[in-house]
Amino acid sequence: xxxxxxxxxxxxxxxxxxxxxxxxxxxxxxxxxxxxxxxxxxxxxxxxxxxxxxxxxxxxxxxxxxxxxxxxxxxxxxxxxxxxxxxxxxxxxxxxxxxxxxxxxxxxxxxxxxxxxxxxxxxxxxxxxxxxxxxxxxxxxxxxxxxxxxxxxxxxxxxxxxxxxxxxxxxxxxxxxxxxxxxxxxxxxxxxxxxxxxxxxxxxxxxxxxxxxxxxxxxxxxxxxxxxxxxxxxxxxxxxxxxxxxxxxxxxxxxxxxxxxxxxxxxxxxxxxxxxxxxxxxxxxxxxxxxxxxxxxxxxxxxxxxxxxxxxxxxxxxxxxxxxxxx
Amino acid sequence: xxxxxxxxxxxxxxxxxxxxxxxxxxxxxxxxxxxxxxxxxxxxxxxxxxxxxxxxxxxxxxxxxxxxxxxxxxxxxxxxxxxxxxxxxxxxxxxxxxxxxxxxxxxxxxxxxxxxxxxxxxxxxxxxxxxxxxxxxxxxxxxxxxxxxxxxxxxxxxxxxxxxxxxxxxxxxxxxxxxxxxxxxxxxxxxxxxxxxxxxxxxxxxxxxxxxxxxxxxxxxxxxxxxxxxxxxxxxxxxxxxxxx
Numbered sequence: 001x002x003x004x005x006x007x008x009x010x011x012x013x014x015x016x017x018x019x020x021x022x023x024x025x026x027x028x029x030x031x032x033x034x035x036x037x038x039x040x041x042x043x044x045x046x047x048x049x050x051x052x053x054x055x056x057x058x059x060x061x062x063x064x065x066x067x068x069x070x071x072x073x074x075x076x077x078x079x080x081x082x083x084x085x086x087x088x089x090x091x092x093x094x095x096x097x098x099x100x101x102x103x104x105x106x107x108x109x110x111x112x113x114x115x116x117x118x119x120x121x122x123x124x125x126x127x128x129x130x131x132x133x134x135x136x137x138x139x140x141x142x143x144x145x146x147x148x149x150x151x152x153x154x155x156x157x158x159x160x161x162x163x164x165x166x167x168x169x170x171x172x173x174x175x176x177x178x179x180x181x182x183x184x185x186x187x188x189x190x191x192x193x194x195x196x197x198x199x200x201x202x203x204x205x206x207x208x209x210x211x212x213x214x215x216x217x218x219x220x221x222x223x224x225x226x227x228x229x230x231x232x233x234x235x236x237x238x239x240x241x242x243x244x245x246x247x248x249x250x251x252x253x254x255x256x257x258x259x260x261x262x263x264x265x266x267x268x269x270x271x272x273x274x275x276x277x278x279x280x281x282x283x284x285x286x287x288x289x290x291x292x293x294x295x296x297x298x299x300x301x302x303x304x305x306x307x308x309x310x311x312x313x314x315x316x317x318x319x320x321x322x323x324x325x326x327x
Numbered sequence: 328x329x330x331x332x333x334x335x336x337x338x339x340x341x342x343x344x345x346x347x348x349x350x351x352x353x354x355x356x357x358x359x360x361x362x363x364x365x366x367x368x369x370x371x372x373x374x375x376x377x378x379x380x381x382x383x384x385x386x387x388x389x390x391x392x393x394x395x396x397x398x399x400x401x402x403x404x405x406x407x408x409x410x411x412x413x414x415x416x417x418x419x420x421x422x423x424x425x426x427x428x429x430x431x432x433x434x435x436x437x438x439x440x441x442x443x444x445x446x447x448x449x450x451x452x453x454x455x456x457x458x459x460x461x462x463x464x465x466x467x468x469x470x471x472x473x474x475x476x477x478x479x480x481x482x483x484x485x486x487x488x489x490x491x492x493x494x495x496x497x498x499x500x501x502x503x504x505x506x507x508x509x510x511x512x513x514x515x516x517x518x519x520x521x522x523x524x525x526x527x528x529x530x531x532x533x534x535x536x537x538x539x540x541x542x543x544x545x546x547x548x549x550x551x552x553x554x555x556x557x558x559x560x561x562x563x564x565x566x567x568x569x570x571x572x
Contacts, residue, residue, distance in 0.1 A: 011571065048419040052569040073421045080419075084412035088343035100332030101420045145416065 001026045001153060001183045002047065007056035009042050009207075016042040018207040019056070026152075029179035031198030032187035033305065039207040040187040041081055044157050047185075048078045061152060074103070077146035081157040083139055087131030091122060091141055094130060095148055102149040116144040120174065136167040143174065154178060156186040160193060172197050191305055203305060229268045229277065232293035233284065236262030243287040244268055249276040263292070329422040330430050337404070337434030344403065347438065350396055354442040357388050362449050369457065380450060380459065384467035384538040390531070392442075393474055394503055400438055401482025402496035404431045405565070410490040414565075424565045428558055432483055439475045443468065463540035470537030473550040474530060478503050480557035487564040506530070506553075 002024040009017040017039040024030050032040045045051040047058055049069040057064060063071040086094060095113045104112045117123055120140040125133060130141060139159070146154055159175065160168045175197050178184060188194050194201050195215045203211040203218070211218055233240050244253050244266065254267035270276040277294060284291040341347045365379045383389065408414040417427060453459050478499075485499035486492070510529035533546045 045415075050415055050419050050569070069423070070421055073419060076419065078416070078419045080412065080415045082412060084414075084416055086340070086411075086413060088340065097332060097336045098420065100335075101329050101417075101422060103329060103421055 001028070001061060002185070003057075003059040004043075004047070005057050005059075007043065007046060007058060008054045009039075009046055009051060010054040016207055017046070020204070020207070020209050021056075022202055022209060022212065024183060024185060026183055027179070027181070028200060029175070029184045029186070029198045031194035031201045032185065032204060033191065033194050033201055034187075034189065034204040036189055038204045040189075040204055041157055042207075043204070044078075044155050044185070044187060048076055048155060049073060075152050077149070077151035077154045079142045079146045079154075079156045079159055081161070083142035085130050085138060085141060085145075087129070089130055090127055091130060091133075092117065092126040094141065095144055098145050099148045104149045112148050112150070116148040119147060119178075120144040121170075135162050136164065139163060139167070139171065143171070147178070152182055154182060154184045154186075156184065158188060159186055160188070160190070168193070227270055227276070227296045229270055229280070229294060229296045231266045231268060231280065231291065233264055233266065233289050233291055234262050235264050235289040237289070238264075239287055240264065240266065240284075240289055243283050243289070244280065247276070247279050247283045249279060329420070330426045333417075333422060333427065333430035334433050334437075337431050338437050340403075341400075341434070341438045346399060346403075350399060351442060354392055354396060355445050357392055358383065358443075358446050358449075361386060361388050362446075365449070365453075369453075380453070380464050380467065381538040383446060383449065384471055385531070385534045389471070389534065390507065393471070393478060394500070394507060396442065397439065397475060397478035397503065398482050398485075398496040398499040400435050401479055401486050401499060402492040403486070404435060404483050405487040405561070406489050406492045406495045409487075410492075414568075418565075424562045428483065428487075428561045428565065432480060432558055435479045435483065436472075436476060439479060440472065443471060460540070463538055466540045466542050467534075467538040469542060470534050470546070473537075473547055474534065477506075477550040477553045477557075480554040480561075481506075484557045484561045484564070487561045 002022075004023075005021050007017055007020050008015065020039075020043065032043065034040050042051065046053050047060065047065065049065045049072055052066060057066070059065070060072045061075045063075070065072045089097070092113060095116055096109060099109045099112050100106075117126055120143050122137070122140055122144055125137055128137075130138065133141065139162075143156070143159065146156065156175065160171050163171060172193065175184060175186065179197070179199075186194075186197065198215070200214050201212065201218055202209055231240075231244075238256075241253050241256060244250055250268055250270045252269040254269075256264040256266050258264050268280070277296060280294065281291060361383055365382055368374050368379050368382070405414070408417060418424065422430075450459055450461075450464050481502050482495070482499040485502065486495040488498070489495045506528065507530055510525045511531070513523065513525045513529060527545065527549065533543070533549075536543050536546065
């Protein structure tokens with residue numbers, strides 16, 4: 001459905017996206033994950049043809065975006081970040097106009113608008129003025145706009161940003177629903193969202209893809225099915241960090257949060273299995289500090305994400321930070 | 328088909344904004360004032376012979392309306408899309424930059440012509456009481472449309488350059504003023520004749536020609552070429568976004 005090859009996008013002095021390649025298969029729901037300013041939006045804007053690539057190629061449904069933008073645009077329903085809409089128009093007016101713009105033939109326009117309204121549960125606000133709608137409704141108008149004309153590919157840039165938890169859940173359900181019959185790419189900096197909705201995740205940081213796979217794979221491959229263990233110790237002499245680092249299976253020891261009376265709380269990352277906890281216990285007894293509490297949880301995608309986006313690439317020294325690439 | 332849908336939206340958008348009604352009011356009141364003078368003129372037996380409707384298109388009030396109104400019509404067109412981000416939804420739909428610019432131009436021209444619509448009543452009313460010569464009147468409207476077309480295209484170009492509507496309006500007002508005033512220097516220097524460039528660009532005498540019923544193709548070619556050039560530049564300006572972000 002989408003084939004991106006060696007895509008690079010440079011703005012005057014900054015490189016927003018550098019040499020990324022990926023494929024999206026039909027009917028896949030792919031999540032673009034990355035911290036703010038990682039190059040997610042820029043990549044999406046190149047795919048939709050709003051920006052031109054500096055080098056590399058983008059094929060959508062077999063058409064090259066730079067050569068046949070018209071064909072590509074017709075295949076795509078796009079929800080830009082921040083959902084720009086015309087505030088003075090009424091919801092159904094706006095969707096009718098968008099349907100006409102997207103060349104839905106006159107006879108099918110009403111049906112197309114009605115079905116988009118229904119899918120996004122906008123029936124009760126169809127005659128309201130867009131500017132007077134709440135953020136949640138506006139977001140759904142944007143989604144309905146992306147849907148109208150039944151595109152094969154949906155590109156949603158931060159579709160749940162600024163919504164309340166209830167609305168977020170609704171929008172996610174809708175996206176999951178839509179993903180059953182078409183290809184969806186969405187970007188997000190919220191991990192549980194991507195985990196909940198997407199069948200495949202591309203992690204992008206500083207304009208490069210630093211990891212990809214389905215959410216489980218990512219967790220397994222990169223976090224090595226690890227666990228994060230929270231320890232509460234009484235350790236007046238402060239020996240615990242060193243002792244813990246030496247324990248077999250421990251991959252990292254966080255900064256201690258010191259409390260009163262030599263109490264300290266540590267975050268320890270470790271390989272999976274109960275045996276690590278046993279060894280930690282033995283080590284504590286051996287070293288003579290008191291273990292007051294220990295709790296373990298499997299690494300979430302969030303931990304993996306933090307690991308990837310903060311550890312790799314950081315010391316590569318490429319000065320091309322793209323945080324300034326604000327839209 | 329996409330362009331048609333876009334023209335329809337752009338045209339409707341004018342009537343969603345209060346400025347449109349203010350402009351309609353101002354134009355109608357000022358033109359009404361002109362009509363009052365025309366009627367005065369006709370009812371005075373000492374008046375010289377001539378086509379009274381000339382006043383509508385060659386008087387100071389005509390220029391005031393055209394010069395002040397056109398920047399206000401066009402300031403919104405692209406500046407608003409840029410500042411609100413809707414340019415992105417617009418250009419990722421199956422319509423290209425050329426289509427968007429043409430649609431905005433046609434809609435602006437349509438609204439500008441609506442401003443003149445009420446004046447159609449004047450020749451109708453006059454024709455009941457006196458003979459009227461249709462030729463100069465039609466030529467006058469043609470001239471008003473021509474000058475308007477040129478000014479509107481300049482306004483759209485200015486609107487494409489900025490996110491701020493006010494800045495866009497001020498710049499297009501300035502450019503239009505220069506186009507209007509600069510050729511007037513030809514009056515100061517007798518060496519400049521109507522064959523020189525400044526003479527060629529002299530809008531006041533153009534409109535005097537039109538309102539006398541003289542349709543000079545040189546004038547129309549001037550308006551048309553400025554319009555095409557301004558719209559061409561507008562398309563380039565919007566396309567540049569693809570590279571500059």
